[in-house]
Amino acid sequence: xTGNPTVSIxxxxxxxxxxxxxxxxxxxxxxxxxxEYAVAGRSFNWxxxxxxxxxxxxxxxxFVGWFEWAAWEGLIAQYDIIYVxxxxxxxxxxxxxxxxxxxxxxxxxQPDFIQVRYGFKPxxxxxxxxxxxxxxxxxxxxxxxxxxLAHAMTYGLISRQLAxxxxxxxxxxxxxxxxxxxxxxTDLVQGIISSVILSxxxxxxxxxxxxxxxxxxxxxxxxxxAMLTINYGGAYTYSYWSSIIISGTLxxxxxxxxxxxxxxxxxxxxxxxxxWIGAIICGIFSILVLILAMGVSLKPDAxxxxxxxxxxxxxxxxxxxxxxxGGIMVIAASMSxxxxxxxxxxxxxxxxxxxxxxxxxxxxxxxxxxxxxxVIYVLIALGIALMDLPNLATIAIVMYxxxxxxxxxxxxxxxxxxxxxxxxxxxxxxxxxxxxxLAIIFPAGFSGWAxxxxxxxxxxxxxxxxxxxxxxxxxxxxxxxxxxSYHEELxxxxxxx
Amino acid sequence: MDEKTRxxxxxxxxxxxxxxxxxxxxxxxxxxxxxxxxNDIWVGIMPxxxxxxxxxxxxxxVLLGVHYYFERSILKxxxxx
Numbered sequence: 148x149t150g151n152p153t154v155s156i157x158x159x160x161x162x163x164x165x166x167x168x169x170x171x172x173x174x175x176x177x178x179x180x181x182x183e184y185a186v187a188g189r190s191f192n193w194x195x196x197x198x199x200x201x202x203x204x205x206x207x208x209x210f211v212g213w214f215e216w217a218a219w220e221g222l223i224a225q226y227d228i229i230y231v232x233x234x235x236x237x238x239x240x241x242x243x244x245x246x247x248x249x250x251x252x253x254x255x256x257q258p259d260f261i262q263v264r265y266g267f268k269p270x271x272x273x274x275x276x277x278x279x280x281x282x283x284x285x286x287x288x289x290x291x292x293x294x295x296l297a298h299a300m301t302y303g304l305i306s307r308q309l310a311x312x313x314x315x316x317x318x319x320x321x322x323x324x325x326x327x328x329x330x331x332x333t334d335l336v337q338g339i340i341s342s343v344i345l346s347x348x349x350x351x352x353x354x355x356x357x358x359x360x361x362x363x364x365x366x367x368x369x370x371x372x373a374m375l376t377i378n379y380g381g382a383y384t385y386s387y388w389s390s391i392i393i394s395g396t397l398x399x400x401x402x403x404x405x406x407x408x409x410x411x412x413x414x415x416x417x418x419x420x421x422x423w424i425g426a427i428i429c430g431i432f433s434i435l436v437l438i439l440a441m442g443v444s445l446k447p448d449a450x451x452x453x454x455x456x457x458x459x460x461x462x463x464x465x466x467x468x469x470x471x472x473g474g475i476m477v478i479a480a481s482m483s484x485x486x487x488x489x490x491x492x493x494x495x496x497x498x499x500x501x502x503x504x505x506x507x508x509x510x511x512x513x514x515x516x517x518x519x520x521x522v523i524y525v526l527i528a529l530g531i532a533l534m535d536l537p538n539l540a541t542i543a544i545v546m547y548x549x550x551x552x553x554x555x556x557x558x559x560x561x562x563x564x565x566x567x568x569x570x571x572x573x574x575x576x577x578x579x580x581x582x583x584x585l586a587i588i589f590p591a592g593f594s595g596w597a598x599x600x601x602x603x604x605x606x607x608x609x610x611x612x613x614x615x616x617x618x619x620x621x622x623x624x625x626x627x628x629x630x631x632s633y634h635e636e637l638x639x640x641x642x643x644x
Numbered sequence: 645m646d647e648k649t650r651x652x653x654x655x656x657x658x659x660x661x662x663x664x665x666x667x668x669x670x671x672x673x674x675x676x677x678x679x680x681x682x683n684d685i686w687v688g689i690m691p692x693x694x695x696x697x698x699x700x701x702x703x704x705x706v707l708l709g710v711h712y713y714f715e716r717s718i719l720k721x722x723x724x725x
Contacts, residue, residue: 225697229671232701236664239708361689368683368691375683375691385674385681392672416716423709430701438694 151467152301158471159300162478163317166333174325174332180510184326184517185255185494186410191331196412197421197428198338199331199487200238203405204231204429205342207292207481209436210457217440218449218456221367221374223383224440228433230395235426237400242409242418244561247633248626249410256491257406257557258499264560265620267568268503270575274553275499277579278403279492281549283528286492289485290315290532293478299455300474308533314478315532318486319525322493323518327407330486337479342432345476349435352464353442363442370445386595394551394597401550401557404491493521548586548599552578555603555610563614564623570614578606652718660711664704671700 176183177190191199209227217224248254252263258275262268290311297310305313321329357363364375373380377388399405412418443449443456452459457477461470497517502508508516555574559566585598592598670676680696687695 222693222697225694228697228701229668232704233668233672236668236704236708239711359689364690364694372683375694377677377681377693385677388677389672389674419712419715423705423712426705426708427702430698430705434698434701 152304154467155300155302155471155474156304158468158475159297159478162475166336167321169332169336170321170325170329174321174329176325176328179514181255181494181498181513181517182253182510183328184514185490185498186249186407187326187328187331189250189410190413191411191417192413193417193420195331195335196408196417197425198342199334199408199411199483200235200405200421201338201342201425201428202334202480202483203402203408203487204234204399204425205338205432205480206484207289207296207477209433209480210477211292211295211454214436214440214443214457215454217437218443220379220382221371221441221444222377223379223388225377225434225437226388226392226395227437228430230392230399231429231433232426233392233396234399235422235429237396238405238409239419239422241400241558241561242422243415244630245406245409246412246415246418247630249406251629254406254410256494256498257403258495260406261556261560261571262499264623264626265556265568265571266622267572270556270568270572271499272503273572273575273579274556275495277549277553277575279495279524281553282403282488282492283524286485286488286528287532289481290528292481294532295454296458296474296478296481299458300471311532312529314482315525315529318482318489319522322486322490322521326493326514326517327411327487327490330490331408331411333486334483337483341476341480341483342428345473346432346435348469348473348476349439352460352469353435353439355464356460357442357445360438363438363445366445367441374441374444384595387592388595390592390596390600394548394599397554398550401553402488403495404487407487407491407494489521489525492524493517496520496524548582548597548602549579551599551603552582552606555607559610559614564627565614565619566610567614567617567620567623569617570610570612573613574606574608574610577609578602581605649718649721653715656711656714656718660707664707667700667703667707671696 177188182188213224213227245260248260248263252259254260254263256275257278258271261274262271265271291307293314294307294311297305297314298307301310321333353360353363357366367374373382378385409418439460440457443460446460446463449456449459449463458470458474461473494517497513497520501516501520502513552575555578556566556571560571579602582599582602585601589598593601671680681693683691683693685692690698
């Protein structure tokens, strides 16, 4: 792909100046406390919450790994649409208890919930380490994606490595400056840009390059009818399709940063209101991206571009200006995910690991620990991202096998009183060991189902059996009573809806 | 919360929960997904499988919205009583 990089570079610089203005003007920390740094003082209304959750689900890799997959194999890549919307349904179901307990117990992270619910530090520590280690590949993958994007946008003038370093340094500065508040403010700006504005751009491209959606589908059908089948003409099993949708749907809730986003909401109503609107925004956006990607199969020159084919298509439709604007939006999508993941990991390291070793640290000191942890974490992830990586989408799917193992302590902890610390601990430990072992021995899974599901099944059985065989945790009745009493407080007007 | 409000909420939760689950399973799990995976039947400009991927995801989103508004309405009536 050839062209003049000047336009792209000017637009990239202008965008970062624009974003910096918002961050440093609107995201100053109100006070130097962990509650402010980790969950932005639980102060954001539904509009901010809407876009911060949209940002979690619309990731930069969608325009790289998934886009390429859809361009070669069609509908199979659209599992993304179903799992994104399914994730919102799960969020709608679970957010109520997470938010209420978060508010009542001043929770700042996902492992904080595990600690309050089960009151067992060994479990919380393993859970915390697992969350950071399992999610780290996603951060690395998104760092690498950012490098690809900027490299492609500048027609190769800026190397992938240099581009990655510059963008990651920018993210690090605003996270260091203001934690979750900066994340949510940038998510709002970037979420609007990447979802709403880019959707209009995608429709324009489809009309310009293919004459509309009808001719695109007709062309794909005539070119390769297997692309218009969910299992790519039998190359995949339907079990595989089920497996990647279900693991994506449930796995999204296992992301530690999702809890920080829920805690950051001003009220429960602010979260519930965003769920269905977010599902529509993310659903429509994903549909447009992946349908356009199928159209790329009709452009052999674009197919040859590999993971940068999205940029090639932007360039073909609107030249360097459209490519630069589209590229910025993709960078925005990528940044919006990793900033929150990095922040939540910094909070976990401070609150759920360092604080246990040094319980006398003040809130302000723990903010400092979080910031230092974030700097070290980012430098390590950046070092790995600068190396060559295999297919990005494959990494994401493999990662979900590990992330699934944190689900039983979360789901049972939220809804089942008999779930206790022993069941949660042994289920998690066995599930993690089994998932890693099976992923090494049987990377292809069993009958189309990822090995993470086998480990999850064992994890769940151990959790249930051990919980039933041992006695109930002492505080659990009081915790569940808090959910009931919240409705009564709502009725008497002592809490906000 | 009075008994009538509780009962209305339960009906709402069950109805929407069942509908969301059925739609989700229809595009996720065999044998349902195989029924919809047809590119020889077209709905307007797109094949049936593409149509159902779009329709099922939008139906789920709208059902969440319906639940949100009905739940608010039921809770507000309960509070007024």
